[in-house]
Amino acid sequence: MKKVFVFCVGGTGIRVMKSITMLMAGGMSTNGYTVVPVILDPHLDLEEKKNLHSLLETYEEIYKRSNNNGTSTLNPLKGFFNSEIRTINELNGISNDTQQNAGSQEKFRSYIDVANLDVSNINNYLVETMFSTKNLNNPLSVGFKGNPNVGTVVLGDMIEGADWFKSFKQQCEKEDRVFIISSIFGGTGASGYPLLEKKIRLAQNEPAVKNATMGAVTVLPYYGLKDPMLSNSDIDSANFYTKTKSALAYYHGTVKSDYLYYVGEKSLKQIYENDEKKQDDKANFIELVAASALFDFLKREKPDRQQFLTRAIEDDLESLDLASMGTGYKDVVKSVADYMLLRALIETLPHESFFPLATNRGFNGDFYKDATFQSLVKFTDIYYKWYSELSQNKRAFAPLHYDNLRQMSGWIKGYDLDAKDDSYYLLQMIKASNKDVSKEHSNKFRFFLQFAYEAINNYTEKINR
Amino acid sequence: MKNLDLYEWIAGSANDYTKPFRENEVLYNRARGFWHQLEGDGLIIIGIFVVLGILFAWCYYGPYNEKPGRHYKPKHWLIFTAITFVASFVLTLAFEYIAVAPKLDGALMLEVKIALGNAVYATLVYLLTSVVWCNWLPTNAYRLLKF
Numbered sequence: 001m002k003k004v005f006v007f008c009v010g011g012t013g014i015r016v017m018k019s020i021t022m023l024m025a026g027g028m029s030t031n032g033y034t035v036v037p038v039i040l041d042p043h044l045d046l047e048e049k050k051n052l053h054s055l056l057e058t059y060e061e062i063y064k065r066s067n068n069n070g071t072s073t074l075n076p077l078k079g080f081f082n083s084e085i086r087t088i089n090e091l092n093g094i095s096n097d098t099q100q101n102a103g104s105q106e107k108f109r110s111y112i113d114v115a116n117l118d119v120s121n122i123n124n125y126l127v128e129t130m131f132s133t134k135n136l137n138n139p140l141s142v143g144f145k146g147n148p149n150v151g152t153v154v155l156g157d158m159i160e161g162a163d164w165f166k167s168f169k170q171q172c173e174k175e176d177r178v179f180i181i182s183s184i185f186g187g188t189g190a191s192g193y194p195l196l197e198k199k200i201r202l203a204q205n206e207p208a209v210k211n212a213t214m215g216a217v218t219v220l221p222y223y224g225l226k227d228p229m230l231s232n233s234d235i236d237s238a239n240f241y242t243k244t245k246s247a248l249a250y251y252h253g254t255v256k257s258d259y260l261y262y263v264g265e266k267s268l269k270q271i272y273e274n275d276e277k278k279q280d281d282k283a284n285f286i287e288l289v290a291a292s293a294l295f296d297f298l299k300r301e302k303p304d305r306q307q308f309l310t311r312a313i314e315d316d317l318e319s320l321d322l323a324s325m326g327t328g329y330k331d332v333v334k335s336v337a338d339y340m341l342l343r344a345l346i347e348t349l350p351h352e353s354f355f356p357l358a359t360n361r362g363f364n365g366d367f368y369k370d371a372t373f374q375s376l377v378k379f380t381d382i383y384y385k386w387y388s389e390l391s392q393n394k395r396a397f398a399p400l401h402y403d404n405l406r407q408m409s410g411w412i413k414g415y416d417l418d419a420k421d422d423s424y425y426l427l428q429m430i431k432a433s434n435k436d437v438s439k440e441h442s443n444k445f446r447f448f449l450q451f452a453y454e455a456i457n458n459y460t461e462k463i464n465r
Numbered sequence: 466m467k468n469l470d471l472y473e474w475i476a477g478s479a480n481d482y483t484k485p486f487r488e489n490e491v492l493y494n495r496a497r498g499f500w501h502q503l504e505g506d507g508l509i510i511i512g513i514f515v516v517l518g519i520l521f522a523w524c525y526y527g528p529y530n531e532k533p534g535r536h537y538k539p540k541h542w543l544i545f546t547a548i549t550f551v552a553s554f555v556l557t558l559a560f561e562y563i564a565v566a567p568k569l570d571g572a573l574m575l576e577v578k579i580a581l582g583n584a585v586y587a588t589l590v591y592l593l594t595s596v597v598w599c600n601w602l603p604t605n606a607y608r609l610l611k612f
Binding site for chain 1: 611
């Protein structure tokens, strides 16, 4: 089992991992790699972090149920949920969540032991020069509030002493890869990426870790925050570009990832509420682009020298479809279009009386009420909200017309699909079922995902041509 | 057994038909001749209901359910049942009218009754074929009549 350890550093790391999960659900392949997400964010109570954990658990549940025949494990499906996600705890056979230990209620002042410095000690002046009083009084449990100077000090220890880092070093084998997701304009991500990379490259006793092919995506400023005076916040997005420039200057010649992807916006297009506790930011196109970097990375061989990559869009528009994004985004659009079509089927089929597969394959009332199908429904609800946010954010990722199931030929903007309404997909599901005469398994849920994908792909594969 | 005995339940027998003409030998002979001609085409009439019954069932379970539009629903199967009934009736009547022109009193009514009988038989054949299809043959339709 080849693995890719995906380190999600800070809030942006969490949101990009969410996009990765959604793209995987929609059928994007990790090229045989099992994704092992490691969330590195000191926020103890961050809702986004809890939501991501819950989303990953639901994905895993769906994946396992679609690949298990009761007694044996089946080959991964083609299409939806084709790639595996496993937490680092599962690799170690631990059921509790070690990620919860990443943060601490301790104040930064106490962490660096300022109290033990003599008032006249020269180090006291150094501390006062480098850290503001607010910096020193902040508890570590709320993250580094856009202060990489704090993150740099704390994260080093936090990584080295963490159970997940020990587990990672134990579990990382030859052929495994490492991918780090971070933003460069905040506190946790900007400081976390180079530190984490350094810790990995210095793992002298673990050659598989030290020599792992490593990729990273660094997200440049893409959103702004409301005036910090209004919400009494410590984060001022007016500093994002300055911080970015400083961090880039530091990264230059310091970070050594084999592939380093830079993703960002031309300006801070969307302004969010400046609430560092909630960070309830809507899904953004830039996060989706950053997520696509992982899939690109997993297709590439280890390079002879460090590679720097980025992605462009065809037209600088506020609302993007496939034509304005460019043909390079076909796989992303297909994945999203396919999953949104799956959503349409999930909503329709439980109410579809006399659907032949209700008797032929057992897709009946009990099947739709079963916990496994309900997991799929739960995941799909989150997916729908995620896509809705993407399609309404600035800039908007809106390549679909998805509201009218009676007029579906324009489902993907700019393409005329042969399927004019949902009955085309239902019919293709029946045909896929009739064609499948194998007796390899009797997993209804797997059949459902398999036939739905074959039906959908029958019409949407044309966008890849 | 003669072919038109199949329709005795609805159209009556040769005797029933020729009885009113017994007073007039010419008409009686014409009536008998008319019946015999219909009897002579009996196999074709039977062929019509057999072929149409199977044909419409095949159409429903085959090509029609290869097309989108939720054709698997029983509503569509019932529509095909009605089509089978009407088509058999119309085709049988048209055939009878062309093959043996109804010039005598009651001849047209006899042909209508036989056509109606044929429509019922075609529907039964459609039903039987549907049972066979639902149980043993491949289809995209809902297997409503599966045991």
